[in-house]
Amino acid sequence: MKKVNLTIISASLLTLVLFFMILYSKGFERILNSMFSTKFPSGSRIPLHELFLQHLEMVAISSLIAIVAGLVLGIFVTTRYGGEFKEPLLKLVNFGQTFPSAALLALVIPIVGYGIEGALIALTIYSLMPIVYNVVTGIEEVPKDVLEAAKGMGMTERETYVKVKIPLALNAILGGIRTAVVINISAATLAATAGAGGLGVLVVNGVKTFDMILILEGSIPVTLFAIIVELVLKDMQKRVVFTR
Amino acid sequence: MIKLTNVSKTYDGYEAVKNISLNVEKGEFLVLLGPSGCGKSTTLRLINKMVERTGGEILVEGENIDSFKEETLRKSMGYVIQSTGLFPHMTVATNIATVPLLLKWDKKRIKERTQEMLMLVGLAPETYHKKYPYGLSGGEAQRVGVARALASDPHILLMDEPFGAVDPINRLRLQKEFKEIQQKLHKTVIFVTHDVEEALLLGDRICIMRDGEILQMDTPTEIILNPKDDFVRDFFGGEGALSLLSRFKAKDFIEKVQAEGKTLAEEATLKEALSEIVLRKTDRVPMMEGSISLMAIMDAFRRG
Amino acid sequence: MRYVKDKPLLLFSLLGLLSTLFLPLVEIKPNRISNGEKMTSLEFLGPLVAIGIILWMVLILLSLNVHKMKSLFVFCTGAISVSFLVLIVGWQANESVSGSPSMRVTFSLAFYLILLMLYLILAGSYGERKKDKKLKTAVLLILAATLILGSRLGLFSSFSIMKEFEIKKSQFFINFTTHAFLSFGSVLAGILIALPLGYLSYRRKNLENVVMVPLSIMETIPSLSLFAILLVPLSRLGKISLFKAIGVSGIGWAPAFIALTIYSLLPIGRNTLVGFTSVDKNITEAARGMGMSHWEVLWKIEFPLALPLILTGIRIALVQTIGGAVLAGLVGGGGLGSFVFLGLAEASPDLVLLGVIPIVIITLLMDGLLKAATKGLRRRVA
Numbered sequence: 001m002k003k004v005n006l007t008i009i010s011a012s013l014l015t016l017v018l019f020f021m022i023l024y025s026k027g028f029e030r031i032l033n034s035m036f037s038t039k040f041p042s043g044s045r046i047p048l049h050e051l052f053l054q055h056l057e058m059v060a061i062s063s064l065i066a067i068v069a070g071l072v073l074g075i076f077v078t079t080r081y082g083g084e085f086k087e088p089l090l091k092l093v094n095f096g097q098t099f100p101s102a103a104l105l106a107l108v109i110p111i112v113g114y115g116i117e118g119a120l121i122a123l124t125i126y127s128l129m130p131i132v133y134n135v136v137t138g139i140e141e142v143p144k145d146v147l148e149a150a151k152g153m154g155m156t157e158r159e160t161y162v163k164v165k166i167p168l169a170l171n172a173i174l175g176g177i178r179t180a181v182v183i184n185i186s187a188a189t190l191a192a193t194a195g196a197g198g199l200g201v202l203v204v205n206g207v208k209t210f211d212m213i214l215i216l217e218g219s220i221p222v223t224l225f226a227i228i229v230e231l232v233l234k235d236m237q238k239r240v241v242f243t244r
Numbered sequence: 245m246i247k248l249t250n251v252s253k254t255y256d257g258y259e260a261v262k263n264i265s266l267n268v269e270k271g272e273f274l275v276l277l278g279p280s281g282c283g284k285s286t287t288l289r290l291i292n293k294m295v296e297r298t299g300g301e302i303l304v305e306g307e308n309i310d311s312f313k314e315e316t317l318r319k320s321m322g323y324v325i326q327s328t329g330l331f332p333h334m335t336v337a338t339n340i341a342t343v344p345l346l347l348k349w350d351k352k353r354i355k356e357r358t359q360e361m362l363m364l365v366g367l368a369p370e371t372y373h374k375k376y377p378y379g380l381s382g383g384e385a386q387r388v389g390v391a392r393a394l395a396s397d398p399h400i401l402l403m404d405e406p407f408g409a410v411d412p413i414n415r416l417r418l419q420k421e422f423k424e425i426q427q428k429l430h431k432t433v434i435f436v437t438h439d440v441e442e443a444l445l446l447g448d449r450i451c452i453m454r455d456g457e458i459l460q461m462d463t464p465t466e467i468i469l470n471p472k473d474d475f476v477r478d479f480f481g482g483e484g485a486l487s488l489l490s491r492f493k494a495k496d497f498i499e500k501v502q503a504e505g506k507t508l509a510e511e512a513t514l515k516e517a518l519s520e521i522v523l524r525k526t527d528r529v530p531m532m533e534g535s536i537s538l539m540a541i542m543d544a545f546r547r548g
Numbered sequence: 549m550r551y552v553k554d555k556p557l558l559l560f561s562l563l564g565l566l567s568t569l570f571l572p573l574v575e576i577k578p579n580r581i582s583n584g585e586k587m588t589s590l591e592f593l594g595p596l597v598a599i600g601i602i603l604w605m606v607l608i609l610l611s612l613n614v615h616k617m618k619s620l621f622v623f624c625t626g627a628i629s630v631s632f633l634v635l636i637v638g639w640q641a642n643e644s645v646s647g648s649p650s651m652r653v654t655f656s657l658a659f660y661l662i663l664l665m666l667y668l669i670l671a672g673s674y675g676e677r678k679k680d681k682k683l684k685t686a687v688l689l690i691l692a693a694t695l696i697l698g699s700r701l702g703l704f705s706s707f708s709i710m711k712e713f714e715i716k717k718s719q720f721f722i723n724f725t726t727h728a729f730l731s732f733g734s735v736l737a738g739i740l741i742a743l744p745l746g747y748l749s750y751r752r753k754n755l756e757n758v759v760m761v762p763l764s765i766m767e768t769i770p771s772l773s774l775f776a777i778l779l780v781p782l783s784r785l786g787k788i789s790l791f792k793a794i795g796v797s798g799i800g801w802a803p804a805f806i807a808l809t810i811y812s813l814l815p816i817g818r819n820t821l822v823g824f825t826s827v828d829k830n831i832t833e834a835a836r837g838m839g840m841s842h843w844e845v846l847w848k849i850e851f852p853l854a855l856p857l858i859l860t861g862i863r864i865a866l867v868q869t870i871g872g873a874v875l876a877g878l879v880g881g882g883g884l885g886s887f888v889f890l891g892l893a894e895a896s897p898d899l900v901l902l903g904v905i906p907i908v909i910i911t912l913l914m915d916g917l918l919k920a921a922t923k924g925l926r927r928r929v930a
Contacts, residue, residue: 143332145328148325149328149331151318153342153343153392154315155315156315159346168331168332242378
């Protein structure tokens with residue numbers, strides 16, 4: 001009997017729900033309409049799928065850049081040559097994490113101007129930090145005797161990284177990516193205040209007009225999106241756990 | 245084969261290895277024996293440059309180890325450590341194939357070699373090659389560790405207390421099996437341990453170390469019968485002579501005299517024979533076509 | 549490169565030096581709204597720049613060798629550089645805008661970069677060599693005192709941040725208090741709820757998923773959404789006199805407070821669970837064997853031993869809420885976030901900084917304090 005993977009099933013179901021919610025957004029609004037009173041029975045002015053794609057685009061681009069940069073920085077800082085930079089990098093990351101996402105956004109916008117570029121920069125910086133931290137921790141927690149054996153067998157530093165350190169750190173790295181993407185999705189809702197679009201537009205407008213429908217129409221897809229990513233990445237993480 | 249000349253290693257003022265010199269012949273099984281902190285592990289790791297020496301010269305097969313790139317040197321030697329250091333994310337087969345893969349052997353050769361190694365260490369290939377390290381017992385993991393070290397067919401094998409973390413029953417089994425493997429393969433082995441019994445069972449020569457220096461380096465028989473100083477004598481304890489008996493196979497001392505009682509196993513050591521003699525309260529136990537007597541055992545000592 | 553003993557120090561010092569030489573240090577604005585004239589350090593400070601350059605050279609030289617007292621020297625040089633930067637720029641700013649009350653001086657890229665580099669250099673050298681730590685702490689305190697003195701003397705009054713502060717002073721204190729109430733208050737509420745929940749999950753295995761899963765789900769809801777979702781129900785609730793009396797309504801502190809409390813539940817609850825689970829069963833076994841009751845075991849053994857992890861959870865929650873309370877500014881909850889979003893809407897970085905800097909300082913402070921407290925506890929317990 002095949003083992004049933006609950007996580008993948010729930011994630012797939014949720015994705016389906018999300019998919020339909022976006023495709024048939026008018027219907028979705030009608031359902032919400034019947035549950036709550038609203039001043040705007042016509043619902044969102046901009047089609048839901050357009051906002052969702054904007055949101056997705058922001059998250060995808062900033063996450064990708066953050067992942068690549070995070071991996072490069074994190075790995076560099078654990079090599080023999082880059083080791084001296086580990087403490088400063090971690091201190092910088094720690095300092096950066098004290099900035100709430102809204103603050104980062106609000107500091108970048110005046111320099112870059114309103115629009116999606118500023119949001120992308122802020123989101124990339126914001127997602128960078130958990131990734132760097134987890135890459136460094138993950139690599140450092142590789143059991144020392146495994147590294148001793150690898151060295152003793154004659155692996156070069158590069159071979160050790162590719163064959164041993166990174167595969168064994170993968171669990172932690174994916175965990176960092178998971179955290180980063182989920183908080184990215186959440187922070188991207190704020191990008192609406194910077195004129196970058198995304199599902200946050202609905203939430204912000206809903207707050208301004210006290211309209212529960214708009215708020216929910218913006219919040220539910222974002223939450224579903226975050227949960228799906230969390231579930232999928234968590235499952236991937238489970239598959240790369242090798243040490244008891 | 246391996247020659248250390250005036251080799252020393254100092255850590256920030258602490259002399260771990262003080263000016264030692266030794267010579268290991270090809271095919272020899274040398275045991276580095278001594279109490280914790282005597283420098284035996286450090287000495288071992290100087291040979292494959294896991295530790296950089298501070299003085300002296302080390303030659304391997306006639307060449308100075310400094311003339312090789314570290315990684316090349318290490319790929320030419322097998323290295324087995326106490327905690328095995330098996331890669332948890334790779335199957336047993338991939339673990340064993342590590343160095344052949346690094347050396348870019350072709351797939352077919354690697355597959356055959358892996359099977360060969362598993363059989364050599366007594367693990368059924370079909371069952372074990374797909375297993376992961378977390379599913380192995382301590383003894384099985386060590387066997388894989390040995391198989392992995394031998395996979396690329398190195399001439400030299402460096403072993404640092406490999407059986408130390410295994411339970412006593414399995415440890416004895418592993419030691420005996422490894423001795424047989426060595427007799428088949430004739431590798432040059434440098435073996436570190438603090439276990440006297442293990443040293444006496446396995447070593448062609450034993451090198452006793454203390455505080456970074458070599459006290460005596462001789463065959464087991466010589467060391468026990470002619471210890472150079474009190475420390476050496478006390479290290480083997482009062483039972484040293486008895487432990488020596490485990491090196492000898494009983495079947496080499498059979499006399500053509502019949503005896504009563506259950507016969508000894510074919511592979512029994514003289515120590516086991518003596519044990520039986522004591523238990524049965526006789527002076528002769530049957531073995532194969534003849535028997536072993538107490539006198540024969542005493543003779544073995546006299547002959548050396 | 550082998551001669552460079554301290555590569556990070558060299559890198560940071562070089563970046564600092566380059567910023568000082570080439571990047572704009574400040575911008576002199578005629579008033580709050582219009583853009584102003586950007587000036588590099590050389591243009592703004594004139595010959596005084598030489599002192600700054602010398603300080604960077606000292607740091608660069610220090611990075612090239614190893615000396616027993618090196619990290620102390622680096623720390624002192626860094627502290628001197630910080631005071632030099634801030635005080636001299638302040639003094640020069642006063643000179644530049646003298647006479648015109650609406651003129652102000654805003655920091656530019658070089659200023660921020662230099663401060664960042666100095667922060668990294670100071671943070672790095674602070675941690676080295678435990679022996680000199682007391683001296684370094686003393687230097688740090690002197691630095692702080694110098695800055696406070698400078699501010700008292702009015703040296704910072706021409707900075708645009710200070711001008712904003714002066715204008716919005718009373719509002720600042722109101723916002724600050726609200727923000728503190730929101731963040732610390734919600735963590736307190738979170739502790740009151742999540743601590744017992746975490747303990748109960750530890751005692752009854754089947755509760756673990758019932759408690760942790762909903763909390764995890766709540767954590768994935770974007771903060772803004774959680775704030776927003778609470779708005780309408782709370783405004784309805786606020787119409788009921790009982791709740792109206794304590795100020796519950798759709799706007800105001802309630803949605804932010806409740807949302808922040810919910811967010812703090814997961815870190816506190818999960819760490820409580822893990823904390824208690826990490827207590828060695830043998831110890832509790834021995835304690836019960838000695839005749840201690842469940843309560844005594846809890847108070848005397850389990851809780852003290854679980855405390856480091858619980859404190860870590862509280863620390864995480866607090867850092868989270870101090871930052872998260874910023875969003876209250878969007879939903880009418882007040883707090884320092886009001887400055888942030890107002891500044892964002894007006895494209896005024898100074899207003900944003902007025903909101904952000906206190907947040908960063910308080911976060912760093914609380915993070916550091918709680919980390920130290922946790923470390924101290926661990927040493928006594930472990």
